[in-house]
Amino acid sequence: MRIPVIIACCLGLFFCQITRATTLNMAFDADPVSLDPHEQLSEGTLQFSHLVFDPLLRWNQNRQFEARLATHWERINSHTTRFHLRKDVVFRTGHPFSAKDVVYTIERLKTSPDFRAMFDTVDSVVKIDDYTVDVHTTYTNPLILNIMTYVFPMDRVFYQNQDQIVKYGETFASRHVSGTGPFVLKNRELGSRMTLERNPNYWDTESPGNVDQITITPIRADSTRLAALLSGDVDFIFPISPIDIERTKSIPGLQLVTLPHTRILLLHMNQSRRPELQDIRVRKAINLAINQSLIVEKILKGYATPAGQLSPDRFLGHVNQIKPEYDLKKAQQLMKQAGYEKGFRLSMMAPNNRYINDEKVAQAIAAMLSRINITVDLKTLPKAQYFKAFDNRSADIMMIGWQSDTMDSNNIFEFIVACPDAQSGLGAYNASEYCNASINSDIRQANREMNPERRLRLLQQIEQTLYNDAAIVPLYWQHLTWAAKNKVKIRAIVNEQNYPYLGDLFIEE
Amino acid sequence: MLIFLFRRLLQACFVMMIISVISFAVQDKLGDPVQQMVGMTVSLEEREQLRNELGLNDSFISQYWRFAKGAVRGDLGTSYYYKEPALDVILKKMPATLELAFCAIIIIIVVATPCGVLAAIQPKHVLSRLLMFISSVGLSVPIFIVAILLVYVFAIELNMAPSFGRGQTTDILGLWQSGIFNKDGLQHLVLPSLSLAIALMPIFVRLIRAEMMEILQSEYIRFAWSKGLSAPRIYFVHALKNTMLPVITVGGIQAGTLVAYTILTETIFQWPGMGFLFMDAVSRVDTPLVSAYLIVVGGMFVVTNTLVDLIYGLVNPTVRLASHGL
Numbered sequence: 063m064r065i066p067v068i069i070a071c072c073l074g075l076f077f078c079q080i081t082r083a084t085t086l087n088m089a090f091d092a093d094p095v096s097l098d099p100h101e102q103l104s105e106g107t108l109q110f111s112h113l114v115f116d117p118l119l120r121w122n123q124n125r126q127f128e129a130r131l132a133t134h135w136e137r138i139n140s141h142t143t144r145f146h147l148r149k150d151v152v153f154r155t156g157h158p159f160s161a162k163d164v165v166y167t168i169e170r171l172k173t174s175p176d177f178r179a180m181f182d183t184v185d186s187v188v189k190i191d192d193y194t195v196d197v198h199t200t201y202t203n204p205l206i207l208n209i210m211t212y213v214f215p216m217d218r219v220f221y222q223n224q225d226q227i228v229k230y231g232e233t234f235a236s237r238h239v240s241g242t243g244p245f246v247l248k249n250r251e252l253g254s255r256m257t258l259e260r261n262p263n264y265w266d267t268e269s270p271g272n273v274d275q276i277t278i279t280p281i282r283a284d285s286t287r288l289a290a291l292l293s294g295d296v297d298f299i300f301p302i303s304p305i306d307i308e309r310t311k312s313i314p315g316l317q318l319v320t321l322p323h324t325r326i327l328l329l330h331m332n333q334s335r336r337p338e339l340q341d342i343r344v345r346k347a348i349n350l351a352i353n354q355s356l357i358v359e360k361i362l363k364g365y366a367t368p369a370g371q372l373s374p375d376r377f378l379g380h381v382n383q384i385k386p387e388y389d390l391k392k393a394q395q396l397m398k399q400a401g402y403e404k405g406f407r408l409s410m411m412a413p414n415n416r417y418i419n420d421e422k423v424a425q426a427i428a429a430m431l432s433r434i435n436i437t438v439d440l441k442t443l444p445k446a447q448y449f450k451a452f453d454n455r456s457a458d459i460m461m462i463g464w465q466s467d468t469m470d471s472n473n474i475f476e477f478i479v480a481c482p483d484a485q486s487g488l489g490a491y492n493a494s495e496y497c498n499a500s501i502n503s504d505i506r507q508a509n510r511e512m513n514p515e516r517r518l519r520l521l522q523q524i525e526q527t528l529y530n531d532a533a534i535v536p537l538y539w540q541h542l543t544w545a546a547k548n549k550v551k552i553r554a555i556v557n558e559q560n561y562p563y564l565g566d567l568f569i570e571e
Numbered sequence: 572m573l574i575f576l577f578r579r580l581l582q583a584c585f586v587m588m589i590i591s592v593i594s595f596a597v598q599d600k601l602g603d604p605v606q607q608m609v610g611m612t613v614s615l616e617e618r619e620q621l622r623n624e625l626g627l628n629d630s631f632i633s634q635y636w637r638f639a640k641g642a643v644r645g646d647l648g649t650s651y652y653y654k655e656p657a658l659d660v661i662l663k664k665m666p667a668t669l670e671l672a673f674c675a676i677i678i679i680i681v682v683a684t685p686c687g688v689l690a691a692i693q694p695k696h697v698l699s700r701l702l703m704f705i706s707s708v709g710l711s712v713p714i715f716i717v718a719i720l721l722v723y724v725f726a727i728e729l730n731m732a733p734s735f736g737r738g739q740t741t742d743i744l745g746l747w748q749s750g751i752f753n754k755d756g757l758q759h760l761v762l763p764s765l766s767l768a769i770a771l772m773p774i775f776v777r778l779i780r781a782e783m784m785e786i787l788q789s790e791y792i793r794f795a796w797s798k799g800l801s802a803p804r805i806y807f808v809h810a811l812k813n814t815m816l817p818v819i820t821v822g823g824i825q826a827g828t829l830v831a832y833t834i835l836t837e838t839i840f841q842w843p844g845m846g847f848l849f850m851d852a853v854s855r856v857d858t859p860l861v862s863a864y865l866i867v868v869g870g871m872f873v874v875t876n877t878l879v880d881l882i883y884g885l886v887n888p889t890v891r892l893a894s895h896g897l
Contacts, residue, residue, distance in 0.1 A: 103610030293726035446602030487614035
């Protein structure tokens, strides 16, 4: 009688061992709006793409390119780059992955409203053989590899003929998904939960990743998200608000990982709305009166890097000599010289739920400007309304943040400081309405310049000109902050673009 | 009676029309839906084109006309985010909210009634005074503080209940995804329904107490005492029955507060119901969904109010319906 019981117990234990899967519960503030990787260019979409699809190549933590579905690549001539693809990779549907899928995906990217701008540079993609493709660009492009990190090959056989991209309507691609990624989508409740399971046929068998199942819950509210981590309901969250960082750090069993981000926050001073702002002395005074370091220290609790320019130190355009400056005396003098000793009134707008502590930062800036007798009428808006106001250039000073899609300075320059041009989309976020022909020609040249030395000089030249003109007010680069339970080894998989490579995540048992 | 019914329905239609105009008019103030749909690098021209496709550049009148024509047929527009008819999205989330509200109401009934009765029978007792003190504090503490406190104590410190979400649900006849019928779902229900109940409870405790005290003074209660009826029978059968009538009326009015509070509770607890959906829709500028929510909630009010009026007439025929309410 006893022996069967013991055997049953052993068997029970045995099965328990087998069925136990490593599950990751995570809560991020955003989720993908669609399963179609080409519908919206957003952080949520790209995070999802890294889970279910897999890129040709991606950035590693040392800012080098890492081969994924492309094993290696070479430049054939000034306009052509050849990509050699990995063999023996299959999509979730079982269809084999080949060059046709890459050609199909890039051609689809060229029709996507959101990605089109980036892929305009690609003239054509040609299949050489089943595992080789040539990418031809319209002009010599130094950033072709940066752009190719956005190519997540899609299953051509699965999507073909039902792959239209519609922003506001249901499409096949927005509801169905087939990729080669480390995870397979199992279940999705829009806006509340997404469940993924490990792809049993994933090609990267050397990856240390041991997560079998992922549940992603988008939690908007900072306090709810943190409470979910503290109560143990989730294992991994992003982001953590600066006021909670110290508390999170002090709790045993939790780890906090921060990385400097490449998103620059800045202020535009609209020169066409206000004649006062056309005076370089006034712009300089505003720049000098704003104390970036103090903002970072007091409001962002040190989780940001004060900025004196647009390019972070890892971008080519960064000029070491330009530091954030604060000199109230000089600022007051400049105002006096410009004839505005008594000051004037300015209107200012900032979002209040887009960037970390954006409203508080805006209030601090208004207070700092009052020291040089500029009275600021500050209005903060939720992001949904703010960006409409931004497009309408509704205030004299406006706050904006910009993250370079290509991990390169020129992308920032194109959108933030190039002369506004509705046709080409250049200067779309240039609410300064600042226009400098030399900057525009430098931007154009830098887009084609293959010589790294010369390219570096061009980008730094733009940065220097912006500084000399006091064209904008750079504020800071905010940091990314993740928190997780200690057993979840996130340090190895998070990166400065905020696309955690969860396929490689290792969780201790 | 028929005239009354007819008038009441006419009135309801009129109210619904006003609600629809208002809920449609707020759309414009929410922000730009196209901004939320596209990445930052999409040019202004393309955005304009998308806006044209969506008909957002038409005049208010023609946009409203299109909306009203659909609404009459039961089509309140298609959600931009969910890409499904807005009404379907809301109805799918409704069970979660109804369950939350239901549990909160049960807690209120079970807790508030004895507390109110106790406070009325023994107004000088220490416990009664304490109850009154707590309820007056409860009236002034905002719901999110209560909710955060509950999360802190029961989810983070004691680890007794989950801090967010709805947990596991079971399928009831393919119609209703319910969390009431399994342990995980119930655990998830505890904190949100408790904070919702705590927010609404003080009013009921005070109301029951006041009504009960008044009724205990009345003739028929004194008569009951002199007849020698037992105390529990007098308090809980004779007195309570009459206390509850006005309480239920007020309870009906409080339904509006309940709806508003579910929005807050659901946001704090990430509860996947209608209120959370609404807040999410606002931040996503999913304007069709926002309008649809306002219309559905408005409709619920109109229907309950109309029903309450009708039932009043049926229960108490001395209310002369034809001259009442219009």
